[in-house]
Amino acid sequence: MVVMYSFCFWFSVRLGSIIVGVTSLVQALAFLILCCVGLEDRPTVSETIKDWLDKNEMLFLKAPLTDMSKDPEGSLVFFTSFTAIYAFCCLLLMYGAYRCNLMLMYPFMGLDLLRLIFLSICFVFAMILVKENLYNLGLLIGFSVGGGFALLYLFYMWFCTLSMCQIVKELEKMEDMIDPYNNPPVPTSDYGKKFTMDTSLAVGMNYYDNGYNYLSRPIY
Numbered sequence: 001m002v003v004m005y006s007f008c009f010w011f012s013v014r015l016g017s018i019i020v021g022v023t024s025l026v027q028a029l030a031f032l033i034l035c036c037v038g039l040e041d042r043p044t045v046s047e048t049i050k051d052w053l054d055k056n057e058m059l060f061l062k063a064p065l066t067d068m069s070k071d072p073e074g075s076l077v078f079f080t081s082f083t084a085i086y087a088f089c090c091l092l093l094m095y096g097a098y099r100c101n102l103m104l105m106y107p108f109m110g111l112d113l114l115r116l117i118f119l120s121i122c123f124v125f126a127m128i129l130v131k132e133n134l135y136n137l138g139l140l141i142g143f144s145v146g147g148g149f150a151l152l153y154l155f156y157m158w159f160c161t162l163s164m165c166q167i168v169k170e171l172e173k174m175e176d177m178i179d180p181y182n183n184p185p186v187p188t189s190d191y192g193k194k195f196t197m198d199t200s201l202a203v204g205m206n207y208y209d210n211g212y213n214y215l216s217r218p219i220y
Helices: 013-040 042-055 059-070 073-099 102-133 137-178 188-195 199-204
Strands: none
Touching (some): 013 042, 013 073, 013 102, 042 059, 042 073, 059 102
16 A cells, blocks of 8 residues: 655655655765764764763763764764765665666665664654753753654655655556556656556656656656
8 A cells, every 4th residue: 555645745756755865865965974074083073972971961872972982983984884875875766766766766765764763763862861961841842842853754755755666566567457468668648548547646656747747757
């Protein structure tokens, strides 16, 4: 069952997946720059972590942060490598969504899910530390609500990409049922007419005249 047929109530999931790729790429590049700056100035990173440990109660994060402060290079290299691969997967997602190529979209799906799980765990830990160190209920509520909505939107973007993959799979199944003998492809402008048996799928892929026909599925 397809999760959604439109992105932000207006755009197709195909265009939405491209937007997700661009947004995620910007996030990845910003974090990649921070990691590279940290690698160039490792002593400052160590001092910053030590300052956090001295001024705040870090609870169960004290031991790993202490180890990181002694040698931040390993962690920074890991985050830099992961972010670089993730940025490349964002490019694959944008091209894969444009070409409706599932194999190009799958790497992003896997890495982004790992990233979202990691961010969710970090968010929970951060809220626990805020509660422990900042005795301000208003700040705790504000951070919880703001961070929660940010995570929800990130998951929403991931589900948009998931829906894109689901719709492409459904359309490929329908194409096999309609044209089991692999006849020559029809022109791109007529491609949506082959799938009139399921209007919701056609709308999700923007096969109909809604202002985004230039993003209709290409014919291979």
